[in-house]
Amino acid sequence: MASLTAPVAATTLSGAPAMARPTGHAPTYYAATAAPVPPRPALEGDATAQVCVIGAGFTGISAALHLAERGLSVIVLEGKRVGWGASGRNGGQIVNGYSRDLETIRRRYGADAASALGSMALEGGDIIRERVARYGIDCDLVEGGFFAAFTPKQMRELEHHKRSWEEHGHHGLEMVDRAALPRVVDTRRYIGGMIDRRGGHIHPLNLVLGQAAALEANGGTIHEDSPVLRVEQGAKPRVVTARGAVTADFVLVCGNAYLGDAVPEITRDIMPVSSQIITTEPLPGELLDRLLPTNLCVEDCNYILDYFRRTADNRLLYGGGVVYGGQDPASITGKIRPAMLKTFPELKDVRIDFAWSGNFALTLTRVPHVGRLTPNIYFSHGDSGHGVTTTHLLGRLLAEAVAGQASRFDAFAALPCLPFPGGRTLRVPLTVLGAWYYSLRDRLGV
Ligand SMILES: Cc1cc2nc3c(=O)[nH]c(=O)nc-3n(C[C@H](O)[C@H](O)[C@H](O)COP(=O)(O)OP(=O)(O)OC[C@H]3O[C@@H](n4cnc5c(N)ncnc54)[C@H](O)[C@@H]3O)c2cc1C
Secondary structure (H helix, E strand, O other), X not given: OOXXXXXXXXXXXXXXXXXXXXXXXXXXXXXXOOOOEOOOOOOOEEEEEEEEEEOOOHHHHHHHHHHHHOOOOEEEEOOOOOOOOHHHOOOOEEOOOOOOOHXXXXXXXXXXXXXXXXXXXXXXXXXXXXXXXXXXXOOOOEEEEEEEEOOHHHHHHHHHHHHHHHHOOOOOEEEEOHHHHHHOOOOOOOOEEEEEEEEEEOOHHHHHXXXXXXXXXXXXXEEOOOOEEEEEOOOOOEEEEOOEEEEEEEEEEOOHHHOOOOOHHHOOOOEEEEEEEXXXXXXXXXXXXXXXXXXXXXXXXXXXOEEEEEOOOOOEEEEEEEEEOOOOOOOHHHHHHHHHHHHOHHHOOOOEEEEEEEEEEEOOOOOOEEEEEEOOEEEEEOOOOOOHHHHHHHHHHHHHHHOOOOHHHHHHHOOOOOOOOOHHHHHHHHHHHHHHHHXXXXXXXX
């Protein structure tokens, strides 16, 4: 199926690890086109560091790099490969803000919380751009994103978001009406939308791999193939894997939807949710120039949304749908291709080269779940589907908190995280019911 295949990791004749495309990932377009990278050895025996980070996704690597840049010693333990989780297989869309808009945050948590979160809402995207520039990370960064509306109600909501964003200093927003739509996206599905000039898109696996290399260049250590089994709490917590342990002053838990039972105290309030993506064969440049003339990434405004963009090698990468609980659907292509054809019927004869699924962590409130398990064990997860920018911000806030400047971290940690109704047994069917209700409202335009 895949027209590009990831070569098997190899060693040189001298026994040193060879540079090869990373293996052991989901069968994604990203893994097949990732920058060559040496495999990192698993943790063997005992080690010490000032900070031990669990999970090498955007959150963990972002935090670790901020810490290493501050001169702290950092060991990252990754159960699979760097970027194996959501960070290496997402839609690659730099979406500013959070999974709940600032007005909802103000209504729920008050003006101070909205003002604090609003002041940080563009920072994650800025961190990505700064790092791409500083470390020369080749991750196909393209500027600009588009929110597409199906209904007049969604257009009104976008106008409202624009005003609210502008109050927080975000002036890169532009409404687009139906007449102007073809200059952004050539489909009859939408009635308009909003351009975010400070949005954009990237090859997410190459972004996380580039930051991992920067971490190592700054003195940090990463062990792959090192799933953490448990964390022993204490004045110096001990992070235990099957073949070793790291004793640290601080532990940052960044395993998100894939954390499993390693730190059971913090997984109760998040639910894994899967989303699916397909990628076409390379398409004629003229066709993509017509479908997406300005190369913005697009996500629609529905409760369960579609998202798509052009890749650097002229494919259409199209994602959508969710499965609450985090399972894969029977056929990913069977699920996503019809959605792609609704948007772009002219792609009916186009081959699908890649199809994959990945899990993100959802919270009931749709704001991240951030806090301290003990005074020296911190966690951040639950970006609820919009995590490319938020994870980079929260990585910085974790690092600030470890360095003793916790006020911005505490602005998130103070937000209450509510358990899903129904507990572990009923939370999935109850969430499906809620999603069905909101999707029906989308369809009815109310
Ligand atoms: C299909 C899909 C599409 C998405 N598209 C977008 C998008 O376009 N834009 C956007 O903003 N957001 C998107 N998201 C969300 C975004 O990708 C995530 O919010 C973000 O990547 C989460 O990063 P993370 O580092 O917290 O978690 P992850 O990237 O999942 O990283 C967690 C890491 O921790 C490791 N780990 C877990 N447990 C252990 C353990 N016990 N021991 C050691 N290691 C462990 C895992 O192996 C994994 O590598 C998408 C998500 C998915 C799944």
